[in-house]
Amino acid sequence: MKKNELLLDLAHRFRPTRADLWSYLVMMVGSAVSAASLVLFIKPAGIPLGGVNGVCLVLNFLFNLPVGTMSFLFNLPLFYINYKFLGGGMLQRTVFCTFVNSMAIDLLTPFLPVFEGDILLAVLYGAVGMAVGNALVLMQGGTQGGTDIICKVLNVKKGASIGTMNLTISAVIITLSAVIYGRLESAMYAIVLQFVYGKVLDGILYGLDESTGVFIITDKPREVADAVMVKLHRGVTALSGVGMYTMSERSVLMSAVRRNESMTVKKIVSEVDPGAFVIFSEVKEVYGQGFKHYTS
Numbered sequence: 067m068k069k070n071e072l073l074l075d076l077a078h079r080f081r082p083t084r085a086d087l088w089s090y091l092v093m094m095v096g097s098a099v100s101a102a103s104l105v106l107f108i109k110p111a112g113i114p115l116g117g118v119n120g121v122c123l124v125l126n127f128l129f130n131l132p133v134g135t136m137s138f139l140f141n142l143p144l145f146y147i148n149y150k151f152l153g154g155g156m157l158q159r160t161v162f163c164t165f166v167n168s169m170a171i172d173l174l175t176p177f178l179p180v181f182e183g184d185i186l187l188a189v190l191y192g193a194v195g196m197a198v199g200n201a202l203v204l205m206q207g208g209t210q211g212g213t214d215i216i217c218k219v220l221n222v223k224k225g226a227s228i229g230t231m232n233l234t235i236s237a238v239i240i241t242l243s244a245v246i247y248g249r250l251e252s253a254m255y256a257i258v259l260q261f262v263y264g265k266v267l268d269g270i271l272y273g274l275d276e277s278t279g280v281f282i283i284t285d286k287p288r289e290v291a292d293a294v295m296v297k298l299h300r301g302v303t304a305l306s307g308v309g310m311y312t313m314s315e316r317s318v319l320m321s322a323v324r325r326n327e328s329m330t331v332k333k334i335v336s337e338v339d340p341g342a343f344v345i346f347s348e349v350k351e352v353y354g355q356g357f358k359h360y361t362s
Contacts, residue, residue, distance in 0.1 A: 089206040090162060096202025097163045097210065101134070101170035102178060103195025109133065110180045111188035114243030114256045116236025117212040118144075124243050134171030138164060141211040148211075151219045159208035160215075167210050185255060193259045197266035204271060236260070268350075277352045278328050280321045282335060283307065284342035287317035293334045294319075298327055300356065322352045 104119065112127075114120055122136040141164050149157050181188050203210060213235050220226040244253035284290050291302040305318040323331060328346055335342050 090159075093159065093163050093203050093206045093208045094166050096199040096206075096208075097167040098170045098174075098199070099202065100196050100199030100210065101167050102174055103192050103199060104133075105171060105174045105178050107181050107188040107192030107195065108259075109175075110182070111185050111192070111255075112247050112249065112252055113185075113189055113192065113259055114240040114247070114252055116232075116239050116256075116260070117214070119212065120236070120239040120243055124246055127247065132172045133175075134168035134173075137171065138168035141168075144211055144213075144215045147219055148215045151222065152215075156207060156209070159206070160211050163203050163208040164211040186258070189255050189259045190262060193262035194266050197263045198270065201267055201270040204267075277322050277349050277357065278325050279347040279349045280319075280323060280328075280331055281345040281347075282319040282321075282331075282342055283316050283344075284319065284335070284339045285316070286339040286342075287319055289338045290335060290342065291319055293338055294321060294331065297334060298323060298330060300327075301354075322349065322357065 104115075107113075108115065109123060109126070115123060118137050118140045119133070121140065122131070122133045125131045125136055126133045145157060145161055145164075148160065181191075200210065214232065217226070217231040217235070220231055240253055240256045244250050244256070282290055287304055291304065294300055294302050300321050300323050302319050302321045305320055307316045307318040308314070309316050321331075325348075331346075332344070335344055
């Protein structure tokens with residue numbers, strides 16, 4: 067597709083409504099918060115990052131090149147890759163968020179104070195700030211570009227795991243950054259940052275009240291279900307199953323409970339049917355009575 071056709075297509079897609087304007091305002095704030103967190107805490111502490119911003123931090127360290135400008139320039143070919151292989155459905159939001167984030171990094175750098183305290187504090191505050199900012203962007207259907215685009219293309223075209231590819235690219239960039247900085251312990255701080263960032267981001271996007279899915283294979287389905295419904299006030303669904311070893315029919319009870327209610331479920335099952343087989347699985351979100359509403 068020619069350049070003019072690409073621009074016309076993007077312009078055709080971008081017809082903002084009032085809701086769109088609010089969405090773009092939220093994404094702008096989120097992108098600015100992420101940028102401020104990087105400028106205030108991550109960059110002064112010399113903590114490596116994965117992705118495009120991690121590469122740009124290294125170039126800034128070596129050649130004093132502006133982090134934001136370099137980030138946007140690196141993202142330009144990625145935008146094209148995104149459009150060519152994934153379509154332009156959400157490309158305008160990605161371009162917008164990346165532009166705001168990149169420009170905010172360079173504009174804020176001369177004015178924001180440099181945090182000179184404990185490195186671990188810089189890691190924690192930087193991770194939380196970047197997670198909050200990125201969550202605001204993601205909740206409005208945007209992204210901040212970067213190597214996520216490459217991972218998504220490889221997933222679509224080659225079937226590669228997005229998580230594995232993202233982790234591999236980030237690990238390589240963080241390791242090389244730590245070597246260039248001459249502080250190998252900075253790679254360990256980067257691991258802490260990634261962990262805190264991921265937990266905070268998930269907490270904002272999916273809620274802090276993580277729930278647990280429960281599957282109970284029992285010979286006393288009525289008794290177990292009644293106990294769960296009475297003591298925990300949780301709904302229970304009975305499924306039909308067949309034990310493939312004995313080829314006998316078994317009842318499988320399925321329910322969702324709060325994580326702190328798991329011990330009560332164990333106690334109930336052990337008292338009613340000690341021979342039952344119980345599976346607990348972590349779930350991100352549960353909608354329905356007793357949990358989240360669809361409008362929340």
